[in-house]
Structures are given as C-alpha cells and as structure tokens.
Amino acid sequence: MKKYELLKDDTKEISGHTLYRIKALRDFGDVTKGDLGGYIESENNLSHFDNAWVFGDAWVFGDARVYDNAEVYGNAWVFGDARVFGDAEVYGNADVFGDARVCGDAWVCGNAVIKSTEDYIVFKNNWSSGRYFTYTKSNKMWKAGCFYGTGQELIEKAYADSELSGKCYEAYVKLVEQLEEIQVDIVVNTIDKIGLKRVVVPKYIADKIEYCKGAEGYGLFHAMDYCFGYKDSAEWLEYNQETFARAWLDGYEMEAENDTEV
Incomplete structure (x- = not known):
C-alpha cells in the first residue's frame, strides 16, 4: 500500500526538474495520514516502505533516493545519484548529491555539502551515552545530540560536562584535523605531480x-x-x-x- 501521493497542483521547478509536494496516505513513524511533506520529482525518489520521509521545504530529485527510516527536512536538497538511508537525517540547508551515500546514524545538517562518502565521518560515543556524532568536512562542523558547532565549541562544551567527555571529544577533533592535513598534503602533491590547475x-x-x-x-x-x-x-x-x-x-x-x- 502506498504511503503518500504527489500533489500535482503544488509544484516547484528547478533546472528542468518539476517537483511535487507529497501528502501522506496513511500513518507511519512520526507521520500522520493527511500530513504534507516536502517535494520530490517522482515516486522513485522516496520509498513507500518503512518510515522514510521528506518533510517541510526539503527537495529530493533527479535519481536520488531516500529509503529505510531516513529523513530529509528543513531546506535540504538531495539530488543526482545520492542515497540517504538507514536512520540517517539530512536537514538544515545541506546539499547531498553526486554519488554520495549518507547512511547509518549519520546526521548531516547546517550548510554541509556532501558529494561522496569522504565528505563526512560518523563516530560513536562509547564512553558514556553510546550515541553517534557526525563531522561534515565541507563546513567543518560537528553534530552531537542537540549540539551543532565547530570542533573547538564541541570541546569546550564537552569539558563543561565532564573531564572525561572533554578529553574524548578533543581526541576525535584532533584526529579529524590530522586526517585532513594528510589529505591536503596528498592533494597538493598530486596536483604538483600532474600539473592540475584550478x-x-x-x-x-x-x-x-x-x-x-x-x-x-x-x-x-x-x-x-x-x-x-x-x-x-x-x-x-x-x-x-x-x-x-x-x-x-x-x-x-x-x-x-x-x-x-x-
């Protein structure tokens, strides 16, 4: 049984794509029958199974797909060949596109740009809460529970909670900084080697x-x-x-x- 329908009289146009507002046909997850959702180009963009949903003013189009229990909301856009699935959430003003795969317990938000799985990292807090937290490379921001901010802000908040929490989050922030330094060195060396220009x-x-x-x-x-x-x-x-x-x-x-x- 289908869980939503496309409203042909409520549309958006973007670069040759026509997107349609969706309306829930039955109750599921946090959605109630009759609720209006975001905009998708076709039923291929959003699964009729499980609890996946596109909320508010979020857009999903092209060959992109949202399924399992994933949620896209806010002003987020998912397009190209991107996939959002598992228990992942994409929201705020985030753009997910290309061959990107956002899955598991990842939370992508703010003005993050995700074009591949290399553009975000998901960690697990295994010293206290057991919850997952996400780093997005394009805007260098961290999302942990209700917190959203820079690495330094995350460290300061964590230390305010406890010394253990502060030391653990600080270690993860420094790890990411070291990884990015390594990646920059590799890119610079590659550019120099092949003579690639901007x-x-x-x-x-x-x-x-x-x-x-x-x-x-x-x-x-x-x-x-x-x-x-x-x-x-x-x-x-x-x-x-x-x-x-x-x-x-x-x-x-x-x-x-x-x-x-x-």
Missing part, C-alpha cells in the same frame, strides 16, 4: 560564488540557483555547470578582464 571563471561568477559562500545556508545547488537569477550568470552557467561545481568545491582562478574582451 578552473578559471569570469569575475561576475567569482563575485557570486564569494557572495554565496559568505551567505548563511548556501550550498552548491543553492548557489547555482541564485546565479540562474541573473542573465549573464545564467547564460554562462547553462554551459559551465561542471566548471561552477569545481570552482565552488575546489577553488578557482579569476580570468583576466581582457580575456573576455571582443
């Missing part, structure tokens, strides 16, 4: 990237959607979406002004 973008695109990175809640797809609101950016972005994504994620160089002169 993508080049025009100034009006660079300006919008910096604006969106400085604005609270903007992820990659939100930034692209923002750029589509300007004629010059939209025309450039129509043929350079991959370049924009690389610029957003890996950095860029700005083309010289005379490069665009006719």
Whole structure:
C-alpha cells in the first residue's frame, strides 16, 4: 500500500526538474495520514516502505533516493545519484548529491555539502551515552545530540560536562584535523605531480560564488540557483555547470578582464 501521493497542483521547478509536494496516505513513524511533506520529482525518489520521509521545504530529485527510516527536512536538497538511508537525517540547508551515500546514524545538517562518502565521518560515543556524532568536512562542523558547532565549541562544551567527555571529544577533533592535513598534503602533491590547475571563471561568477559562500545556508545547488537569477550568470552557467561545481568545491582562478574582451 502506498504511503503518500504527489500533489500535482503544488509544484516547484528547478533546472528542468518539476517537483511535487507529497501528502501522506496513511500513518507511519512520526507521520500522520493527511500530513504534507516536502517535494520530490517522482515516486522513485522516496520509498513507500518503512518510515522514510521528506518533510517541510526539503527537495529530493533527479535519481536520488531516500529509503529505510531516513529523513530529509528543513531546506535540504538531495539530488543526482545520492542515497540517504538507514536512520540517517539530512536537514538544515545541506546539499547531498553526486554519488554520495549518507547512511547509518549519520546526521548531516547546517550548510554541509556532501558529494561522496569522504565528505563526512560518523563516530560513536562509547564512553558514556553510546550515541553517534557526525563531522561534515565541507563546513567543518560537528553534530552531537542537540549540539551543532565547530570542533573547538564541541570541546569546550564537552569539558563543561565532564573531564572525561572533554578529553574524548578533543581526541576525535584532533584526529579529524590530522586526517585532513594528510589529505591536503596528498592533494597538493598530486596536483604538483600532474600539473592540475584550478578552473578559471569570469569575475561576475567569482563575485557570486564569494557572495554565496559568505551567505548563511548556501550550498552548491543553492548557489547555482541564485546565479540562474541573473542573465549573464545564467547564460554562462547553462554551459559551465561542471566548471561552477569545481570552482565552488575546489577553488578557482579569476580570468583576466581582457580575456573576455571582443
């Protein structure tokens, strides 16, 4: 038996995709029959089994799938070939896309950008509560129970709870910092070895990237959607979406002004 239907009279449009508001047809999990959910492109995006659900203003589209007991809510977007499953939660202004898999007890939130399983780490508090906590690489933020903040903020809060908790969380924060230093060294050495260069973008695109990175809640797809609101950016972005994504994620160089002169 289906657990929801698509409302054809309540839609959203994004880059050629039409998304439909969902409405629950029966009670399950924390959802009651008649509840309105978020937006999906088709029934392939959200399983009719178990308690998976898309809430509020969250969007799921493309070939993305949400299933098991996973939840997507807030202003989060899940798209591309991404999968969210298990007891995972994606919310806030997070973007999950590409071949990313968010699963288990992972909590991805804030303005995190997840494009692969390398972009987040889930740990378990095995010294007291037994709960899981998550680190997201793109925004360098930690989620542990009701806490959401930076590594230093997590350490300070943990020490305020107990010395044991503080020492344990501090060890995990330092572990992640060491892992990221190793990864940076590997990337830099690889770039030097193969001569890989950053993508080049025009100034009006660079300006919008910096604006969106400085604005609270903007992820990659939100930034692209923002750029589509300007004629010059939209025309450039129509043929350079991959370049924009690389610029957003890996950095860029700005083309010289005379490069665009006719």
